[in-house]
Amino acid sequence: MRKLSMLVALVMLAVLALSAVPALADKTVITYWSNDRHDEAYMNEVINKFNAEHDDIEINMVIMTDDFENSILLAYDGGTAPDIIGQSVTLKNMVDYEAVVDLAPYIEKDEEYQKVNDPFNHKYEGLNAIGDAIYWVPSGMRSGVRIEYNKALLEASGFSGIPSSLPEYIEMAKKISEDGAANTPQTYGIGFTSSSPFERQLEMMAQVSGVFYYDYANGKFDFTGYKPFLEAGRELVAVAYPDQQGVDNMRAQFAAGSFALWGNASQEAGVFTSQFPVNDFEWGVSPVPSLDGEIKGALQTNPNKGYLMMSSCKNRDAAWEVIRYLQSEDVLKGYMEGGYDLPITSYIDSIIDKSKMGRMADFSLLDYESVYPAVPTINLIGDDYRTVLWNAIMGYAEIDDAIADLNTRYNQAYDEDVSLGFVQRLVIADYDPLHPSAGTVTWETK
Amino acid sequence: MAKEYVNPQLAPTNRPPRPVNKKMRLKESGGVASWLMLSPSLVFLCVCSIYPFIWIFRYILYNYDGIPNHTRFTGMRNITTMLSDAKFWGSVGVTFEYALLKLIFIIPLALIMAVLLNQKLKGSSFFRGVFFMPTVISSSISGMIFTFIFATGNGILNGILKSIGLISQPVGWLTDTSVVMAAVIIMSVWAGFGNYMLYFVTGMTSISEDVYESSRIDGANGVQTFFRITLPMLAPVLKVVLMLAITGAFKDYEAIMVLTNGGPGTRTNVMFLYIYNLIFGTGSNATRQIGYGALLSLVAAVIVGAVTIVYNLVAKKLDDVV
Numbered sequence: 001m002r003k004l005s006m007l008v009a010l011v012m013l014a015v016l017a018l019s020a021v022p023a024l025a026d027k028t029v030i031t032y033w034s035n036d037r038h039d040e041a042y043m044n045e046v047i048n049k050f051n052a053e054h055d056d057i058e059i060n061m062v063i064m065t066d067d068f069e070n071s072i073l074l075a076y077d078g079g080t081a082p083d084i085i086g087q088s089v090t091l092k093n094m095v096d097y098e099a100v101v102d103l104a105p106y107i108e109k110d111e112e113y114q115k116v117n118d119p120f121n122h123k124y125e126g127l128n129a130i131g132d133a134i135y136w137v138p139s140g141m142r143s144g145v146r147i148e149y150n151k152a153l154l155e156a157s158g159f160s161g162i163p164s165s166l167p168e169y170i171e172m173a174k175k176i177s178e179d180g181a182a183n184t185p186q187t188y189g190i191g192f193t194s195s196s197p198f199e200r201q202l203e204m205m206a207q208v209s210g211v212f213y214y215d216y217a218n219g220k221f222d223f224t225g226y227k228p229f230l231e232a233g234r235e236l237v238a239v240a241y242p243d244q245q246g247v248d249n250m251r252a253q254f255a256a257g258s259f260a261l262w263g264n265a266s267q268e269a270g271v272f273t274s275q276f277p278v279n280d281f282e283w284g285v286s287p288v289p290s291l292d293g294e295i296k297g298a299l300q301t302n303p304n305k306g307y308l309m310m311s312s313c314k315n316r317d318a319a320w321e322v323i324r325y326l327q328s329e330d331v332l333k334g335y336m337e338g339g340y341d342l343p344i345t346s347y348i349d350s351i352i353d354k355s356k357m358g359r360m361a362d363f364s365l366l367d368y369e370s371v372y373p374a375v376p377t378i379n380l381i382g383d384d385y386r387t388v389l390w391n392a393i394m395g396y397a398e399i400d401d402a403i404a405d406l407n408t409r410y411n412q413a414y415d416e417d418v419s420l421g422f423v424q425r426l427v428i429a430d431y432d433p434l435h436p437s438a439g440t441v442t443w444e445t446k
Numbered sequence: 447m448a449k450e451y452v453n454p455q456l457a458p459t460n461r462p463p464r465p466v467n468k469k470m471r472l473k474e475s476g477g478v479a480s481w482l483m484l485s486p487s488l489v490f491l492c493v494c495s496i497y498p499f500i501w502i503f504r505y506i507l508y509n510y511d512g513i514p515n516h517t518r519f520t521g522m523r524n525i526t527t528m529l530s531d532a533k534f535w536g537s538v539g540v541t542f543e544y545a546l547l548k549l550i551f552i553i554p555l556a557l558i559m560a561v562l563l564n565q566k567l568k569g570s571s572f573f574r575g576v577f578f579m580p581t582v583i584s585s586s587i588s589g590m591i592f593t594f595i596f597a598t599g600n601g602i603l604n605g606i607l608k609s610i611g612l613i614s615q616p617v618g619w620l621t622d623t624s625v626v627m628a629a630v631i632i633m634s635v636w637a638g639f640g641n642y643m644l645y646f647v648t649g650m651t652s653i654s655e656d657v658y659e660s661s662r663i664d665g666a667n668g669v670q671t672f673f674r675i676t677l678p679m680l681a682p683v684l685k686v687v688l689m690l691a692i693t694g695a696f697k698d699y700e701a702i703m704v705l706t707n708g709g710p711g712t713r714t715n716v717m718f719l720y721i722y723n724l725i726f727g728t729g730s731n732a733t734r735q736i737g738y739g740a741l742l743s744l745v746a747a748v749i750v751g752a753v754t755i756v757y758n759l760v761a762k763k764l765d766d767v768v
Contacts, residue, residue: 070726070734073512096513185599194707242618243598258599379511379733381527396623396711420518 027058028318031082032307032326034061035068038270039340046331050322057318073097076312083313084322087128087136087306092377092423094308095130101309102133106320116329118345125441126374128306136306139327140341140348143266143363144299145204145288152281153180153187153260162261162286165293166205166228169261170235176260177239191241191259193250198390201263202229202236204288208368210296210433213385213410214375219427219444221410223403226389228291230402233393251276263288265302266363269339273359285362297433298370305341372436376423378413385410418446502740510737511727524741534742536712537720538749544702544716545695547631548638553691556639557684560646561672574647578640585637589704592633596620596705620706623713630702630714637701638694642687649683650676685761692757696750717746 034043040063047059062082064071069089075081076099094100107119114120119137123129128136147162154160157176163169173189180187193200206212211225241259244250254262255276262268268285272278290296307323309316325331329351336343336352339360343349354361383391385406392402417423425446428439509520528534559577563570580588595602596619604616619629653676661671677684699719702708708715708723721742727734 067726067728070728093511093513096515194709241599242616243600243621245593245597249597253599377733379509379516379735381735381738382531382533391711394710422516 027054027056028315029058029060030084030313030315030319030322031060031062032084032086032322033068033072033082034063034086035065035088036086036305037063037065038267038275039335039338042335042338042340046326046334050325057321059322069093072310073099076310079312081310081312083310083315083319085308085310087138087304087308089308090377091127091130091135091374095133095135099311100135101311101313101316102135103137103309103320103323104132104134106323107134107137110324113324113327116332116345116347117327118347122303122344124303124371124374124437126376127371128303136308137327138303138344139305139332140303140336141344141365142302142304143342143365144207144301144369145200145263145265146268146363147201147286147288148254148262148264148268148272149284149286150254150257150260150281151284153257161284162289163293164289166209166232166289166291168293169289170232173236173261174239180260185258187257188241188259189239190236190261191250191253192237192244193247194244195247196386197244198233198386198393201288202233202393203386203389204263204299205229205232205290207297208288208295208299209291211291212297212372212433212436213406214426216373216426216428216431216436216439219425221407221414223385223389223406223410227399227403230389230392230399233390234395237393248276254278257281266342266360269357269359269363273339285359287366295368295434298368298372298436299366300372301365301369303344303371305335368434370436373426373428373439373441376414376417376426378410378417378423380409380413382409418444421445502736502743505737506741506744508737509735512734512736520737524738527738528741528745533712533715534717534720537708537715537717538746540712540715541696541717543627544630544634544698544714545692547627548634548695548698549688549691551631552635552639552642553688555635556642556687557646559639560643560650561676563643564647564650574644577643580637581641583637585700586704588633588637589701592629592701592705593620596629621710623710626706626710626713630705633701633705634695634698638691642691645683645687645690646680649680653679681765688761689754689757693750693754696753717742717749721746 036043043061047061051058068086072081072085072089073093076097081099091100107113117137117139119134122138123134128134128138149162153176154172157172157179159172159176163172176187176189180189206226206229209229211229213221213223213226215222241250241253243253245253247264250262251268251271253259255272255278257280264271272283288299307326309319309323313319329348332343332348333352335341336348337356339356339358342360342363342365343352388397388402388406391397392399397405414423414425418425424443427442427444429442431439505517506524507519507521508517509523510517563574563577583591598604598616598618598621601616601619603619604613607613608616617625619625657675657679658671661675666674697718699716699722702714702716703719703722706714708719721739722728724735724742725739
């Protein structure tokens, strides 16, 4: 009898103990998908802090770096979409899919959020907003592309910095490769990745030379201006590191001193200090050269680190609570001071201690950096322009044929989409390549 | 006069034959049970195979990027685009080249290894396991492994070739259009031959030992035994293996996607990789092209089907000759 009483008491104790568990299970879990890996440690830290301080909401962050938009849409179709996603998606597609929520009603009611993030002054049509609807608000800004260079290899070949014109840049790459042939292991002047290589150097050199693939003044695509950059690309590839591997592999090669010149934006500040720390030589950061040394166009910079709320989210108030936390003063201050991004609002810029930003300070915005108006999203059949142009550089296609193909395909698809009413034609009659977002935007239906 | 006994069961009767309705016939032939047993696989066939095929088939005349309100009927445009799509027809050519080269190497290699490992030598079970192991590794992992092996500057293969003095300059296994196909074939043969080898080993175990003993008594040497006994008696297995290898080779794309993503340029852009990238809007495609991709899937299925039919006809003719 005594044993039985003991057993009953134990069972009751176990039941009582277990009854405490649902307190955890009652938390509303907000799932956030990000495609940023460079800030994973910091994001985990602030998310863990939030989860510890909140009894009602728990953030579950999932990092997905590959095929981000597709994965989201597939999950959305399958009913397993996250509640919040990072901004690296094509906004028009997400809106047409009715997969994302207009955040303007939440923003309008939240004065603290407005003070920190200044959302109404950071509306970029087609990029984070469509009409009055705001789908995400940037927390910061990624700089335009810079040239990161190995100072030791440059100095060994008699150079002290990056020249301002493309022909000089090519000569420098050639000279460093020639000199590097005697090194063991062999070193090279320049390296390219297999992941969007055109975008990471030559396209940006074209931008600052006043060449852009969308002719805003006439509302059509025009790739003709890229010809000299494709010819220059052929010369650079001929003396480049012989492999074009994934971007992380090539970063590792740069950090190991295999080549001297590498092109990428401000995320490299963190990459070369923590992900692939450069320990054996000093590395510098320089603006990309232009065709003739003169700056004739703005360098594209990208507002980033925004959060979109999915329309399938069942706990929208909780999701908004998470977004406003991730874009709160404390979190953003730590983010910028950690060197993960550049501040986009004057408020955040005024409160951060810039001495803590490390190498990010080298990527501070140039006076000719600007956000370009979002080019209309079109339903294109076949390869995108970056692939076609890089194939021409690699010699897999003739340069003139590649340009003609792009002009034809892009404009055919654009005309058809406009005629069917899926997009409107973007025209900025007073477009100025040095101030791309300053012109008067008009939308035409023909 | 005694009445002749007539077995009532055999006696003619004026009664009309018992009507056999469909229900009874089905019951008597065991049809209900068969259909019940077949039903799970039929349901899965319909849900997982036929329905998706019909779903995608209806888009072949549409421009559809996966966004519900973006569907638009474009008549024959997808078909005319396909007829002039040099990249697609190029990918068909690459697929035939890849399949042919793969088959040339993988079948003889699998057969030779099966014969060697069937000799009941010491350690043959171990090697059977080792050679089969790549088959259980996922294709994308195989692709990743070989990116490290074939890397130009810091690759394992170039390192070995250089250290033994076979090359002085690194070979661009994945960047040089003249050698990249060899790299892809090496990877796919490595990944697949263990599977076919196992089929052959299984086929050989069913050949009676008496036949080999007779041939030995008749004085046949190893080569004669292989060509006169092993190979003819393996013919049914060989036919199946060849068919699997052909269809498999034509449908390969996962490991190639990881290793070269169809490059450099379009040198290893096989048919199904091109279609995958179109439908999912990945790789170099700016937008998802589900309509156009659906049409190309259909054409690709016809191509693979035609190759299989041709193979079956050839195999049948060979049977008649042999």
